[in-house]
Amino acid sequence: MDIDALLRDFGELTVTGLAQGAIYALFALGYTLVYGVLRLINFAHSEVFMVGTFAAVLTWRAFGLDQNSPVPPAAEAAGYLLVALVVAMLAAGLTALVVERVAYRPLRRRNAPVLAFLITAIGASVVLSEAAGVLTRRQVQPTPSLVRSTTVVQFGSTRVTTLQIVLVATALVMMAGLDLFVHRTRLGRGIRAVAQNPEVATLMGVNRDRVIRLVFLLGGLMAGVAALLYDLKIGNPKYNVGFDLGVKAFAAAVLGGIGNLRGALLGGLLLGVVENYGAALFGSNYINAVAFVVLVLALMFRPTGLLGESLGRARA
C-alpha cells in the first residue's frame, strides 16, 4: 500500500476521479430510470452508450477530423462538439427506443416473467455489440482531440483543466435538467406515477407504454451525452466499450440507490474518485477490484444504496 502516493496526489486524484465519475453518472441514469419504472435491469444500455460513442466519432470524421488533426480553435471546436452531441444523443436515444420496441415490449404484452426480460436484455446487448464488432472489424475508432487542455484553476499543486470542467459541468447541468423534468413537468409526473404504482397510474389515465418509451428515450439521451464525454476524455471506442463501463455505471447506480436520479450522480462521482484512490494505493491494475469491494461494503451498511430508491416514493 502506497499511502504516500495517495496523500501527495490527493487533489489531482480527486479531480480526475470526478471527471471519470461524471461519465459513470450520466451513463448510470439509464439504468436507474428504467429500473425505477419497470423494475428491470436494461443490460442493453451499455450498447446504447457504445452506439453514442461511435456516432460522435463518425460525425467528426464526416467533418474531416481524425486523430492527427490539430486541435481546432475554441469556437470551431464548440461547433463540432455541439453537432456531435446532438448526433450522439439522437443515435443513443433511438437505439434505446428500438431496444425497448424489439426486445421488451413484445414480452410485456405477453406478461412474460422477469427472467425472460433479463435474458432478452442480455441477448439485445450481445447482438448490438457483436454486430458493431463485425461491422468495425473489432478495431478501435481513432478519435480527434477537440479540447486543448489548459489549466484553468489551480489549488496548490492541483490543476483543473478545461476538459475536466467541461466533463463535470456537463454532468451537473444534464442532471439538474433531468431532475427538473421529472419533478416539475407533466410528463415527469407521469413517470413518477408509473414508478409508484403502475395499475393506479393507468386507472388515472396515464399512458403506461408512453411513459416507458419516454424513460428509455431519456436514458438513451443521457447515455449519448456520456458517450460524447467519453470520446473527449478517452476516445478510441470499440465495439465492447460499453461492457466494462456499463458494469461500472450499473454499480454507480446501485451505489447511489437504484431508481434514484440524484443517487446516480452521487454514486457515479463517488465511484470515479474511489477508483482513483484505490489505484493510487494498490496500483492501477487493482482499479476494478477496489471499486467493487467498496460497492459491497457500502451496500452492507446501506442495502438500498446511499440515497435509497426514490423514484417511486410519493415525496421524492
Next chain:
Amino acid sequence: MKRRLIRVLGGVLLTTVLASGAACGGGNSTGGGSDKCGLKLAFAGALTGSAANLGIHVRNGIKLAVDQYNAKHADCTVELKEVDTEGSPDKAPGLARQLVTDRKLIGIVGPLFSGESEAADPIFNEAGITVITASATRTSLSTKGWKVFHRAVANDDAQGPAAGNYIKTVLHPDKVFVVDDGSAYGAGLADAVKSVLGGLVTGTDKVAADGKQTDFSATVTKVKSSGATVLFYGGYYQNAGLLRRQLTEARWTGTLVGGDGVNDAGYVKAAGAAAAAGTILSCPCVPATQAKGTFVADYRAKYNEDPGLYGDVAFDATNIFLNGIDAGNTTNAKMLEYVNSVNYTGVANTYTFTDTGELDPSLIILWMFKVDHNGTVVPDQAAPRT
C-alpha cells in the same frame, strides 16, 4: 443372391478404402516424394481482437512464403492452417489440441505472444510438432524443457536491456517511471528495464490488461508527480496508445519508451500523431522494410501495404520449414532434427538455434524505432549493447 453379392463387394471396397486411408493418415510411411504433398504448416495467433494487427503482419509473412512455395510446386503443395487465438492464453490450448490431431501438420509458426505460447507449447511439445515463434519474446519460454521450441528473434533479456541502455545513454534522463500491464511479456520486459536503470527508476505502476482499462488517470497522476521525463511501458499498443494520449492531455511532455508490443500503427492511431511523436520503440528485429531480396516488393504487391513488424522473420521461419519439407523431412521427428541443426540465411537474418531453441547469441539484432511527426514509425538506430 444378387443383393448379397453387392453387399460383399461393398464391404470389400469399404475395407480397402479404410485401410488405405489409415496408411495415408499414419504419416509414418517411408515412401517416396509424394509424402511431401499435402503437408500442413500452421499459424497460431491473434487475427481478431485488440492485438490483431501484430498477428496479421506475421500471418501475411507466412502466407507469402507458403504461396510462393506453392507457386513453384503446383503439383505438390503445402497447406497453411490459420488459427485465431485472439491473443488469449485461455483460448490457445484448446485450439492447439485441435491442431495436433491433424496428422499432416509438420510445423507451427507461432504462437504469436508469450502468454499463449506458455499455454499452448506444452501441447505441441507432447505431440512432437516443431515450433518456431517469430514474435514471442518472454525469456522463460526457452527454459521450460520443450524440445520442439525455437525462437527466431531475440528474447526480452536482450530487448529489455537494449531499451534500458538506450534510455540511459541516448536519452539520459534523471528520473524514469516504469509501467507494465502485468502480462507475461509486459512484466518481463519492464523488469529487465528496471534492472538496467536501477536507481534512475523513481516510480512504478501496473495497469490492467488491454481492453480491461481505458481510464489511466491515476497512472498519469503518478507519472506527473514523480517528475520523471521518461516513461517505459511494458505491454501492447492499445493500452500504450490510450496512456500516451491521456499523458499528453494532462500535459506530460516526457518521452514514452516501449517494446515491440507497442511497435504498431495501432499505437499512433490511438494516441494521435501529435501525442505519439517522439515515442521510442525497441524491437529485436531489423526494420521489416529493410529486409533483403525481393521480400518487400513481393509483400507490397500481394498486400498493398508495407510489411509490418516480424512479417519478415515469420517469412523466414516459414521458409525454414518449407526447405525442410523440400529436403524430405516429412515426419515430425525428422523435421525437428532438421530445424535444430539448420543454418539458414533468409531475408531478415541468418538463423541457427542453440540447444534451448534460442537464436544463436551472435545473430541477435536489436533496433530502436522512433515515431516521427507524421506519426510514422521510422528506424532510429541500432540499439546500444551497453
